[in-house]
Amino acid sequence: MTNKEELAAKRERYLLPAYAHYFKDYLFLTRGEGQYVFDEEGGKYLDCFAGVAVVNCGHSHPRIAQRVAQQMGQMVHTSSLMLTEPMVLLAEQIAQRAPGRLQQSFFCNSGAEAVEGATALVKACTDNHQFIALRSSFHGRTLMALSLTAQRSWRGKGPYAPGVIFAPNPYCYRCAFKLSYPSCGIACATDIEEAIRTSTNGQIAGFIAEPVQGNGGVVVPPPEYFPIVAEIIHRYGGLFIDDDVQAGFGRTGKWFGIQHFAVNPDVMTLGKGIANGLPLGAFIATPEVAPVLLQGQHFSTFGGNPVTCTAALATIETIEEEKLVENAARVGDRFRSELERLAERHPSIGEVRGLGLMIGVELVKDRGTREPYSQGLIQLAELCRANGLLVGKSGLFGNVCRITPPLCFCDEDVALACRILDEALTEIEKSS
Numbered sequence: 186m187t188n189k190e191e192l193a194a195k196r197e198r199y200l201l202p203a204y205a206h207y208f209k210d211y212l213f214l215t216r217g218e219g220q221y222v223f224d225e226e227g228g229k230y231l232d233c234f235a236g237v238a239v240v241n242c243g244h245s246h247p248r249i250a251q252r253v254a255q256q257m258g259q260m261v262h263t264s265s266l267m268l269t270e271p272m273v274l275l276a277e278q279i280a281q282r283a284p285g286r287l288q289q290s291f292f293c294n295s296g297a298e299a300v301e302g303a304t305a306l307v308k309a310c311t312d313n314h315q316f317i318a319l320r321s322s323f324h325g326r327t328l329m330a331l332s333l334t335a336q337r338s339w340r341g342k343g344p345y346a347p348g349v350i351f352a353p354n355p356y357c358y359r360c361a362f363k364l365s366y367p368s369c370g371i372a373c374a375t376d377i378e379e380a381i382r383t384s385t386n387g388q389i390a391g392f393i394a395e396p397v398q399g400n401g402g403v404v405v406p407p408p409e410y411f412p413i414v415a416e417i418i419h420r421y422g423g424l425f426i427d428d429d430v431q432a433g434f435g436r437t438g439k440w441f442g443i444q445h446f447a448v449n450p451d452v453m454t455l456g457k458g459i460a461n462g463l464p465l466g467a468f469i470a471t472p473e474v475a476p477v478l479l480q481g482q483h484f485s486t487f488g489g490n491p492v493t494c495t496a497a498l499a500t501i502e503t504i505e506e507e508k509l510v511e512n513a514a515r516v517g518d519r520f521r522s523e524l525e526r527l528a529e530r531h532p533s534i535g536e537v538r539g540l541g542l543m544i545g546v547e548l549v550k551d552r553g554t555r556e557p558y559s560q561g562l563i564q565l566a567e568l569c570r571a572n573g574l575l576v577g578k579s580g581l582f583g584n585v586c587r588i589t590p591p592l593c594f595c596d597e598d599v600a601l602a603c604r605i606l607d608e609a610l611t612e613i614e615k616s617s
């Protein structure tokens with residue numbers, strides 16, 4: 186194995202500097218097993234990151250590894266221009282679990298590509314190109330996906346696709362209207378009608394949102410939010426795209442994040458956890474919307490590949506057999522209540538929020554002013570790493586500790602993670 190210094194030097198020489206690295210000193214990971222990853226020296230880390238909320242069944246799951254290896258030996262690729270079994274069976278499995286009447290899928294290679302396809306479908310269906318998206322959203326790094334993303338640090342110089350209007354996100358901790366739930370009357374939802382009336386020609390293509398904003402800081406909308414918004418969107422001729430790329434496949438304690446809300450999307454995008462780490466994305470639409478893209482109007486060379494689709498089928502079986510959706514709900518509740526107990530002792534915790542095992546801990550310098558504590562999160566992640574715990578970073582201000590472990594996480598893992606977080610918080614509060 187190449188030693189770490191040599192590998193780091195090669196990385197700097199041969200990879201674009203555009204690649205960010207999470208830590209000051211490189212973390213060189215060589216192996217994963219269940220909820221653990223290991224570095225080149227055998228150092229063990231409890232993984233609350235899961236490769237950006239991807240490895241839902243745990244690292245190197247034997248069933249998925251075995252099924253993928255078997256499919257690799259049988260046939261790796263032929264394209265969706267031929268009939269292959271894994272792609273069709275996967276579409277059936279997803280349709281059986283998807284909310285409402287979502288039924289017909291298209292497979293691609295990433296979340297961003299799924300968003301591109303979903304928006305193309307919605308534009309074709311409505312003959313309109315105007316979208317409402319949310320502040321702090323993240324939908325990917327391709328042109329349309331980035332045009333729908335409201336995170337300045339990632340937007341670069343543009344230009345972007347025309348016709349995107351950003352509405353305030355349902356972020357109760359930092360309400361754009363300075364109101365409080367529930368007396369706010371869900372102003373962030375009703376304001377969308379105002380946005381349509383004032384900033385569009387009165388007809389829209391659609392609305393796109395994550396059920397829980399992941400990169401935006403694990404922002405969970407109030408229960409009334411999506412039903413109100415969907416009603417408005419439909420009244421103005423638009424369709425509702427649920428971007429379930431990060432929240433999907435059991436992460437939030439339901440199969441799909443949007444199932445926490447009394448609403449049915451017209452289109453849903455999927456990625457990340459769908460194949461437990463193999464590159465696969467998808468979008469699924471209702472039978473009314475799906476046929477608008479005619480045969481040959483959309484295509485992806487690798488999309489629907491037998492290997493990635495086999496991995497996704499094995500992922501679904503694993504989630505079901507190991508009851509990972511239920512586990513995410515139960516262990517997630519416990520994790521959040523333990524973190525709330527930490528918040529009683531740590532003034533740098535402004536808020537703990539989330540659904541299932543998609544959890545955010547927002548750090549603030551001062552609970553009164555809620556000033557974001559971004560430096561604190563950088564320190565926290567470093568200290569956790571030094572003590573064998575990996576956590577994520579998110580939020581518009583980079584101050585939300587994102588906790589998205591594999592869904593096989595257990596009570597002992599929660600206890601260990603909280604102990605390490607407790608010590609790290611004590612340390613950063615001492616130095617602040």
Ligand SMILES: Cc1ncc(COP(=O)(O)O)c(C=O)c1O
Binds near residue numbers: 295323325395
């Ligand atoms: C909600 C959401 N949509 C889309 C994407 C883009 O996915 P990908 O990085 O696979 O293109 C992400 C990635 O973080 C995401 O969280």
